[in-house]
Amino acid sequence: MQFYREFDWAYGRCDQVSPLIQRVICNNPSPFTYVGTGTYIVGRAEAGARVAVIDPGPHDDAHFEALLNALDGRTVSHILITHTHLDHSPLSTRLSQACGNAPIWSAPLPARTDASAEGQDDSFTPDALLSDGDLIEGDGWTLEVMETPGHASNHLAFALKEENALFSGDHIMGWSTTIVAPPDGDMADYMDSLDKVMARGFDILWPTHGPAITEVAPFLQAYKDHRIERENQVLAQLEAGHSTIAEMVPVLYAAVDQRLWPAASLSVLSHLMKLTKDGRVIAAPAPELSARWTLA
Structure with missing residues (x-):
């Protein structure tokens, strides 16, 4: 497979990566997170705009401060979690409290014990639950919830309608294949979810770890072929x-x-x-x- 591994980034820097998307990367590199967790801010980069934050990341003071600096003057209407592994969701409560108790949205916590290398955020408590097809709206942006179990049983992806883009979490990553670890991870579910994403014809994918995937259709086909191989x-x-x-x-x-x-x-x-x-x-x-x- 031809992976996506090269991109312009720096820890704590807020990068405008598309008209409606900004990204801040946490300094938590590992063999499972690549250079670290990429937190996305969805919405207009102007004072007073209502924005969503996707995957605040792990407990990390520097990343927390970087997110607050990036959000300066804007209102966080939604904190969205792709899944509740320790590199994605733990900072959500602290960020919510700092942003006027912004509501935290996710799928329900997994019913099965997690055995993945990332570990499960057992203390996580969402304010509201999401399910397939739900729509989340802000100033000039619309996100559609896609249930994509496989890497985790409660994994969600978020489709940004205005840019035909998908925030793919850990379900699809450009820098590496995705770990599917039982009992919470399920390969049959993963393959079904992969087919679901492939059928949508997205122009670009934004994984939580690593750069964007821009040649979506051939990359997803290679991703599927790799699993079959x-x-x-x-x-x-x-x-x-x-x-x-x-x-x-x-x-x-x-x-x-x-x-x-x-x-x-x-x-x-x-x-x-x-x-x-x-x-x-x-x-x-x-x-x-x-x-x-x-x-x-």
């Missing part, structure tokens, strides 16, 4: 006699930073769980990390 690689590993995830990961992810192998193991598990649902693979004694897997 990985699924076929997992089946090939089973055909070769590798029956455990521990045997598969060093082969499938030989070129990947070994710090990511635990997350990769969960991704392989997600593929195997999907294949089990499809009736192509059998797990013994149950579909879990330590299971032994065979072709059905």
